[in-house]
Amino acid sequence: MLENYFPVLMFILVGLGFGLVPVILGRLVAPNRPGSEKLSPYECGFEAFEDARMKFDVRYYLIAILFILFDLEIAFLFPWATVFQEFIAAGQVAWFVFGSVMVFIAVLVIGYVVEWKNGALDWE
């Protein structure tokens, strides 16, 4: 029973190794000459002018959540699309299968309309 899990153990070990070995090697092998520029926080392109733990605009989350919602919609549609072919071949319930996804999309469209109308998509 337990030997079945051996690959898992190996996987963990290899994973740990991949993570740790370069860091340890770098510490051991690389030269270490710090300077003020080198120790300053890395920001891509612009100056680090305040605390990293700054407040994000709440609208950022709003957009992110809305994005995830529609992202998930697509995620649901992929598996459906793959089996839909087979349902068409079987005939019988194809319209039902098609219709149920249309209802699913319709619900999301209603949600989209509501959030648009309520101004959730306007940045200002």
Place this chain on the structure above:
Amino acid sequence: MNFVVPDFYPAAAEILVAVMALVIMLASTFARRVASDLAYGLTQLTLVFAALVSVLVSPNLLAAVAAVISELPLFGVRLAEVLMSLAEGYAANEVVATFSGMFIGDMLGGLLKVFSLLAVAIALLYGRGYLADRKIDRPEYYLLSLLMSLGMMVMISANHMLSLYMGLEMMSLSLYGMVAFDRESPRATEAAMKYFVLGALASGLLLYGMSMIYGATGSLELSGIAQSIYHQAANKTVLVFGLVFIVAGVAFKLGVVPFHMWVPDVYQGAPTAVTLMISSAPKLAAFAMAMRLLVYGLFELADQWQTMLMFLSVLSIVLGNLAAIAQSNIKRMLAYSGISHMGFVLLGLLAGVVDGDRNFALNAYSSAMFYAVSYVIMSLASFGMVILLSRAGFEAETIDDFKGLNKRNSWFAALMMIVMFSMAGIPFFIGFFAKLSVLQAVVAAGYVWLAVVAVLMSVIGAFYYLRVVKVMYFEEPVDSTPIRAQGEVRFLLSANGLAIAVLGLLPQGLMSLCAYALLASL
């Protein structure tokens, strides 16, 4: 490819609520000026119709309701006939599973749905004036309560771990939103945050338990799980390990010790209208969840979960009653009282199987159901009274706010007295019979010590209920503002209070309805 088109009929009420939620969403978006009133009206209509549809799609429930109606004078018989004819042509199966076994239509579900939908409707009605006074009666509130109802209905009718979890989350997420509905209030936000984080933790525990059960039995469908355990195809160690987490998840939703910590804070922090909502219908849904998971799915493990429930219920009854005594805030007090009441519900649930003998099951579970239903009725009335005393700019929160209520309005004082007496379990109110039937089940199962503890603690518990009565009748009012409320609130609250008294005199009807629902569904 053996896909079957599902039978939508048993889920007609759920579909109605879902469609109406969308309609209300659109309507309140496009008709902003009347949005609140429109959403409120449509929500109430939807709830009442959904309750009616729930009756119509459950042939057993319909027959029981029609039997009651035909006893009424005047048009009773005719009305019953009309009702029956509405459901004609639908095969009277006792239990129907549909949506590939994800959804089950039975009388237990039907009855619980009717009660919870009506409870939501009553809670909305009581709370409307309160929300309007605080300028938070936005259409989204009604939308959320409708979605919460949908979640509850899915949960009540779940026959599958996934649909159950989906319903649970739908209900919980709506409730989190409702608790935080008063965005300006820091207390409400804090309460919502606590509720959300702890709820998420509980959901996680529950999901973990479900995955364990799935791992052991290879099925997510409750009947499949039950069969797999019955044929001893599952690893018991893993099963019971999963069971622990399932029980924890159920216990959180019921709010029993030690998963109760959110209850007092959320009850106190949330706007009273929302507290009213949380303390009523969701308790029925949580009861249904316990029934579906533990009785429908894991009945073979009854010996194990009964022991766990015993631990939870004793702690709840003891701690709930003792802690309630120390409260000066009435919402907190009622929260702790709710914890002890849920302990009593568990008492009924844990008395079903004795040494492998299942003859007690029906009696025990129906007593638990009766208790849950009566608690909801009492809870609606008690928080309804708290709402009644509050007004714009004033929250009736402490027990002192009830001082001298008899002098201000003797009718409502009498109603509150009925509610308190009933909650304390004084004969002859419904609370007495609820306690009595649960205790009988416990004694029949041979746990006399448990019954003794429960009785002792309720005697101690009677103290804090009677204190409210004492304050109302024997102390001078500090606040002499006349009590004002809309006609329908007055009427319904009176009916609610009187129902507690009348059902206390004539409890047999409701009791046998519960028993019959279980008999037809198990």
Place this chain on the structure above:
Amino acid sequence: MTDMQKLYLLVPLAPLAGALLAGLFGKAIGRAGSHIVTILGVAVALAASVVIFQDVQAGNTFNGTVYTWMKSGNLTFEVGFLIDPLTVMMMLVVTFVSLMVHIYTIGYMHDDPGYQRFFSYISLFTFSMLMLVMSNNFLQLFFGWEAVGLVSYLLIGFWYERPTAIYANLKAFLVNRVGDFGFLLGIGLIAAYTGSLNYAEVFAKGSELAAQDMAVTGWPLITAICICLFIGAMGKSAQVPLHVWLPDSMEGPTPISALIHAATMVTAGIFMVARMSPLFELSDVALSFVLVIGATTALFMGFLGIVQNDIKRVVAYSTLSQLGYMTVALGVSAYSAAVFHLMTHAFFKALLFLGAGSVIIGMHHDQDMRNMGGLWKYMPITWITSLLGSLALIGFPFFAGFYSKDSIIEAVHASHIPGAGYALFCVLAGVFVTAFYSFRMYFLVFHGKERFGNNHGHHDHEGDHDDEEVSADHHHGLAPGQKPHESPWVVTLPLVLLAVPSVVIGFFTIEPMLFGNWFKGVIHVGSNHVGLSELAAQFHGPVAMALHGLQTAPFWLAMGGVVLAWFFYMVRPDIPAAIQRTFRPVHALLENKYFFDRFNEIVFAGGSRLIGKGLWKAGDQGIIDGVAVNGTARLVGWVAQISRLFQTGHLYQYAFAMIIGVFILLTFWFNLV
């Protein structure tokens, strides 16, 4: 539900509806509205009872459950009806007398501010009494029993501003508590040993009970049950020594004295024992007990009637004595005679009370007979009807009372159970006494010198002490020169309507009720008891019985009583005073009602106060308050404070508690797998 069953339900519910309407909406519907709805309710009940009566005559009885209230273990608590000849007879009597009293009340309570309240109460009483008689189980019987007691309590204290009324209703309540305690014990024994509260089921197990002894004590079970039940009947039907409340209950308005304390409620005990005849027949000891108590009540309460001067009190003592007769009949297994006397008595005693009430109205609420006299001229209808009632009461041949009382005396004569000799003496002597005090009252009130109007203000009762204060505030009396006048028609109509059955009902019903098949299957007489069988052999129709009655001892005893009363109070009024002087100790004994009240006050009231004080000091303050209550309260408070500490408000602690909870549950996992 069949139509008949709906009708059964209608009988108690119609008065209840009337009571609720008059009680809750009395202000809204006004005085006229109140009496209309209540009278309508009772009239409907009476009409329904008549229909049911015809149905029962056709042979349709009913025994079934209407509503199952709750189940506790194997015991079912139900609301059910048992409709049989006994029930339907009681229903007719109750609804008829109640209707008469309702109508009468319109006149009697005309100026009372509590008009609506009164109507509500008497309708409520009718409902309770009907529930009592229609019951098919002990629970409902007990409900009705307590409900009539409650309404009686409310009505005795109807004029609640009067301290005497409050004292009287408290007394009635407390004395009935004693009886009800016994009654409840009896029901409890039955429930414990048969596991059922349904009459039919209990009776079916009667012989089983008779074979058993009680646990622990070893007493014969059936005797214990019957005596306990009878103690209940003693309280309700005012048998010695639990009779003390009935005379005081005359503090209530006269209509209820007629309805509750003469015709119906006080006979509930008699009805109950008759209903339980299958049980009582199994215990000779209990029957003897019943017999002796009844005989004592019949004679010795009659004596007290002789010395009373308050018109209502005379009638009250006469009621006590007649209840004694009924109890005697029960004791000799002549249950149907008891019920028969119950029925005739209900009519003529209600008539006498209402007649007395009419006199009281005429006298402007003066109740002292020494201030009356010669009223026949002024109140002709009251006079005639009272005379008819009195004749019925003393058992004058052809009158209703004759048939019932004579049957009882004959039944006692035929009986052989222990105590029958004593009982025979008591009932025979009782006939004389009854005739004497009845006609003493009759002569004092309606004949002789007109004594009213001249000694207004002088109300020397010489009676019991609690009566003294009464005279001050409600015995108004007539002013000098004022004449009494006949009461309005609402008062006299019930008198006339009641006078009819008082005269004829015995003649028409004796044959079916006593010797026919009317009570067959309802009342059970054991083969070892004589009951009425010897009487039945000698019975040759009501006319023959009455003619034969003219030659028997009871008739001449009654005549002797009448003549003596006439001689004492019409011819030589100085003799009673002389006798009173000569036999002062006897008179004092009677005046003080055999010192029952004094005895109760000193022994029971004083004793319980003493015990109460002892328990209060030592038990309550010391142990219960000190240790149990305050100790527990402190403990509870302490635990409550501790549990409050856990509720810190910190989210992470809450989550931590949940995790701990899961871990504790996991320990179950270790143990349970």
